[in-house]
Amino acid sequence: EAGxxxxxxxxxxxxxxxATLRCSPISGHTSVYWYQQALGLGLQFLLWYxxxxxxxxxxxxxxxSGRQFPNYSSELNVNALELEDSALYLCASSLWSNNEQFFGPGTRLTVL
Amino acid sequence: SQELEQSPQSLIVQEGKNLTINCTSSKTLYGLYWYKQKYGEGLIFLMMLQKGGEEKSHEKITAKLDEKKQQSSLHITASQPSHAGIYLCGADTSGGGATNKLIFGTGTLLAVQP
Structure with missing residues (x-):
């Protein structure tokens, strides 16, 4: 099963x-979560779809901001990028009724 | 202050030694999750604990939840270099029903010396 x-x-x-970041959840999962992991700040919850x-x-x-598509994949959009937006952005998915969140490998965003 | 405190922040152990990582919440725990992360990579789900007193094991890793103390511990027996990484605890402090978000601790960096 693909992760x-x-x-x-x-x-x-x-x-x-x-910046536009994309995420495809595990097949059958309807919930998608976005987290930001910036240096020194730990993992912070961003959005839940x-x-x-x-x-x-x-x-x-x-x-x-973001959105979730009919196939449950999701996009995270970050407008007017600032230097402090540089971070690892992690996406996770779960079954709606299940608390287990499974994470993707992340997108490392660097703002110069 | 941090809602979820992990200790220690970092740990260096020799291969074969046992170790314990703690996670303490300032709020009621409705679910506690342990993840492992290699630097700069995604999180690998290890275990989920939901009931007070619950204990789960997977290979050489055991996690316990003390609901009254709002605390969980992760214990690794006979550590190996493959156990090295960042261990993160995540908590559902929202209560009732499906999760919406997890609050994460700051992580514990584990190094295992061969």
Whole structure:
């Protein structure tokens, strides 16, 4: 069974640009979660999508947004990039009724 | 202050030695999850604990949940170099029903010397 996949592996952008990160959940999983792991800050919850709807949001500004598609894959968009957005962005998926979250390998975003 | 505290922050042990990592929550725990992460990579799910007093084992790794103390411990027996990495505990402190988000500890960096 394929695990959670994320693309791209690495992304380099400059300040003010926009970044789009993609995630494909495990087959059968309807919930997708996004987390940011920045150096020194630990793993922080960003967004939770289920059945195409945003269900919960962490303490991040509105320029962090996303969506979930009918096939349950998801995109995370970060607008007006700032230097401090440089981090490893992890996507996880789970069955809606199950608390076990399975993580992808992450996308490392570097903002120059 | 951090909602989920892990200790120690880092640990260096010799191969074959036992070790314990602790995770303490400042809030009620409705679920506790242990993950392992290689630097810069995704998280590997290890174990989930949901009931007070619950104990689970997988190979040489055992995790326990003390609901009253709002604490979990991860114990590795006869450590091997393959156990090296960052161990993260994640907690569901929202209560009731399906999860929405996990709060994570700051991690424990484990190095195992051959």
């Amino acid at each position: 959670v996949t994320q693309s791209p592996t690495h992304l380099i952008k400059t300040r003010g640009q926009q 289920d059945e195409g709807e945003e269900r919960n949001r962490g303490n991040f500004p509105p320029r962090f």
